[in-house]
Amino acid sequence: MDELLKYLQWGKVDIQSIVIDGYEIDVLRLDKLDPLISGNKWFKLKYFLSEYFLSNKNVFATFGGAYSNHIAATARAGKELGITTVGCIRGEKPKKYSPTLLQAEKDGMQFQFVSRENYQNKEEIVDAFPEYYWVPEGGFGSIGAKGAQDIWQFLPQNESYTDIFLAMGTGTTVAGIVNGSPSLGKVHAVNVLKNNYSINDELASMLHQNKSQNLVIENEFHFGGYAKKTPELLAFINKIYEDFQLPLDFVYTGKAFYALFTYCLKKQFSNGSKILFIHTGGLQGNNSLSKDVLKF
Numbered sequence: 001m002d003e004l005l006k007y008l009q010w011g012k013v014d015i016q017s018i019v020i021d022g023y024e025i026d027v028l029r030l031d032k033l034d035p036l037i038s039g040n041k042w043f044k045l046k047y048f049l050s051e052y053f054l055s056n057k058n059v060f061a062t063f064g065g066a067y068s069n070h071i072a073a074t075a076r077a078g079k080e081l082g083i084t085t086v087g088c089i090r091g092e093k094p095k096k097y098s099p100t101l102l103q104a105e106k107d108g109m110q111f112q113f114v115s116r117e118n119y120q121n122k123e124e125i126v127d128a129f130p131e132y133y134w135v136p137e138g139g140f141g142s143i144g145a146k147g148a149q150d151i152w153q154f155l156p157q158n159e160s161y162t163d164i165f166l167a168m169g170t171g172t173t174v175a176g177i178v179n180g181s182p183s184l185g186k187v188h189a190v191n192v193l194k195n196n197y198s199i200n201d202e203l204a205s206m207l208h209q210n211k212s213q214n215l216v217i218e219n220e221f222h223f224g225g226y227a228k229k230t231p232e233l234l235a236f237i238n239k240i241y242e243d244f245q246l247p248l249d250f251v252y253t254g255k256a257f258y259a260l261f262t263y264c265l266k267k268q269f270s271n272g273s274k275i276l277f278i279h280t281g282g283l284q285g286n287n288s289l290s291k292d293v294l295k296f
């Protein structure tokens with residue numbers, strides 16, 4: 001794993017301080033760790049990779065969509081570590097690869113395209129290839145959450161945040177942040193999926209006992225659903241970049257930051273709040289937008 005630890009840009013990760021409507025906000029810039037193994041994705045992968053190296057398997061395989069940040073990160077991690085990666089991709093093989101798949105292919109990932117129907121039965125796929133080491137889609141589960149807990153290493157020990165905002169997909173990163181929280185501050189998990197009714201059970205499977213009291217799920221900021229976007233969201237992302245030189249992606253961090261911004265405008269924080277935004281990366285996802293949409 002040393003090759004990968006040396007490759008990642010630890011020194012670039014910093015805390016950017018910005019002010020919105022009088023509220024001071026710390027932004028943990030995990031996006032700077034790497035353009036592809038960015039944000040939360042390294043943390044979710046790390047203990048899966050350690051387990052893989054202890055196993056007797058020689059293929060590191062996982063699941064994802066054609067634009068998945070997790071696929072992008074897994075492919076690049078495999079390249080840096082010199083291991084064979086397989087991406088089981090949702091949907092028939094496209095005529096034209098997405099920017100994510102093109103990059104992952106360059107990074108040496110081999111693809112297995114699976115119809116949307118068969119993709120529902122991931123266990124069957126796993127059973128068909130027992131010689132692979134399989135990581136669940138999105139690095140979901142307790143192993144991923146244990147890695148996400150290590151994000152706390154970047155935050156000052158003496159700082160008690162009262163409100164932490166971050167984007168939530170599978171909930172794995174949120175679980176790690178809540179489990180590792182040294183205080184009783186609120187963790188605002190901004191759900192980027194619409195009508196994801198199983199998320200509470202999934203979070204419960206990863207959260208340590210007595211920790212869920214810190215968690216607030218924000219369900220009003222999905223902008224129509226997973227990977228959906230509106231002109232308002234894109235204009236917001238441009239405005240935040242112009243005002244703070246803070247680049248956001250339209251699938252996850254743009255929506256999460258919009259939630260935080262709305263709290264500020266509505267003055268929903270109490271006096272003396274210490275607010276943290278965790279930038280979970282994912283900027284490669286913006287490559288699927290046409291070039292003139294974003295100003296960065």
Ligand SMILES: *Cc1c(COP(=O)(O)O)cnc(C)c1O
Pocket residue numbers: 039040041069070138167168169170171172173174249252253280281282283
């Ligand atoms: C994958 C991803 C998330 C979601 O993480 P989960 O652990 O699945 O909740 C959030 N932000 C970005 C940028 C991501 O790529």
